[in-house]
Amino acid sequence: xxxxxxxxxxxxxxxxxxxFGKAGxxxxxxxxxxxxxxxxxxxxxxxxxxLLSLRLTLYLPRxxxxxxxxxxxxxxxxxxxxxxxxxxxxLAMCFPELSAVARQELLVRHFRDYGRGVLDMAxxxxxxxxxxxxxxxxxxxxxxxALLRRGRVIVVAYHQTTLDIGGGxxxxxxxxxxxxxxxxxxxxxxxxxxxxxxxxxxxxxxxMRDEGLRPLLRDLRAGRLCFFIPDEDFGxxxxxxxxxxxxxxxxxxxxxxxxxxxxxATVLPSATVLxxxxxxxxxxxxxxLENYPSGDAAADAAAxxxxxxxxxxxxxxxxxxxxxxxxxxxxxxPNPYKTRPGDGGDAAGxxxxxxxxxxxxxxxxxxxxHDGDGDGDHDRNRATTP
Numbered sequence: 305x306x307x308x309x310x311x312x313x314x315x316x317x318x319x320x321x322x323x324f325g326k327a328g329x330x331x332x333x334x335x336x337x338x339x340x341x342x343x344x345x346x347x348x349x350x351x352x353x354x355l356l357s358l359r360l361t362l363y364l365p366r367x368x369x370x371x372x373x374x375x376x377x378x379x380x381x382x383x384x385x386x387x388x389x390x391x392x393x394x395l396a397m398c399f400p401e402l403s404a405v406a407r408q409e410l411l412v413r414h415f416r417d418y419g420r421g422v423l424d425m426a427x428x429x430x431x432x433x434x435x436x437x438x439x440x441x442x443x444x445x446x447x448x449x450a451l452l453r454r455g456r457v458i459v460v461a462y463h464q465t466t467l468d469i470g471g472g473x474x475x476x477x478x479x480x481x482x483x484x485x486x487x488x489x490x491x492x493x494x495x496x497x498x499x500x501x502x503x504x505x506x507x508x509x510x511x512m513r514d515e516g517l518r519p520l521l522r523d524l525r526a527g528r529l530c531f532f533i534p535d536e537d538f539g540x541x542x543x544x545x546x547x548x549x550x551x552x553x554x555x556x557x558x559x560x561x562x563x564x565x566x567x568x569a570t571v572l573p574s575a576t577v578l579x580x581x582x583x584x585x586x587x588x589x590x591x592x593l594e595n596y597p598s599g600d601a602a603a604d605a606a607a608x609x610x611x612x613x614x615x616x617x618x619x620x621x622x623x624x625x626x627x628x629x630x631x632x633x634x635x636x637x638p639n640p641y642k643t644r645p646g647d648g649g650d651a652a653g654x655x656x657x658x659x660x661x662x663x664x665x666x667x668x669x670x671x672x673x674h675d676g677d678g679d680g681d682h683d684r685n686r687a688t689t690p
Contacts, residue, residue: 336512337494348491355495362426366583369423377419391625393640398550413621420578421465428468429499436503440473440585448589452478456524456569460560462535462612463624466585470576472503473587474531479507481523482531486512524567534560539632546634547605550613555632561597561604571596575615577622590615
């Protein structure tokens, strides 16, 4: 049984067991989740029903999944005013050159792709190797393998509607290591962890964020490919700087350049794009970042954001615009997510992205963060210096 003091270390924002509440008794800091007999009790029956419903979508024709996901996205857009408002603010900040009509069209496409991403969690968590290989592809696979033969590699992704699929695609190419955060629901945490390793449990390692970066660094040095998702606004600290992202000064973690410096790894930006007409996913790897790390944390963060922005612009609707990416402002500028000027209200409420995205079965980060991060529930579990 984990002590209350140990549980508190998972969520340092609060002086009590934190966001896990009564579920904290299922949490073992620094260890992967495991199945508990209590998961079979009535308390978890609604979660099992949602997971079963999600898994059944795996057996539907792809065109049905794409259509149903688009409908789900429309439903979320109409019913979740808070997330819609955040997305509208983000799109206005990042695409000032677009007209209001064009931004609204982009918003609609985003929510539809988000709905498809929700249903395709089934493909990511339970899809067979043959099914994943049929519907997913990795570009520049041979170049990636050549880089891995020469040394260590970190593949960076930012939060997209396709994030979990991207992790699965990469895992089919080479033994890899990644990180995820714990969901409030311990059964969901266990299922996410188990699902993200199901394609090859011997060669896919998913660490918990509360394990810190040292195990990740050890695996990276041992030759595993590292899949890392660092785009979270944790505010400004010694581990983050302000760097431009879509022309907006954004609080950016410096952990990628730190990992690259400590491991000597090559850093590749990446993005995974869904083609809704065919239901196929393609993961694209960008060119290796040059002179990275440079020794200048701000310059490194700007270079990474610039590379990722270029990939995101190829399919802008599939970035997770419903997250508060720009809540940390330079020079005391006002919070852009206030509901209306001067009222002090916050369109994002408590900033807890994980349970408010309309997705009952994910950890908001899509957890892999997937992260790196993983992720959408900005719980200020800052990256640990290795």
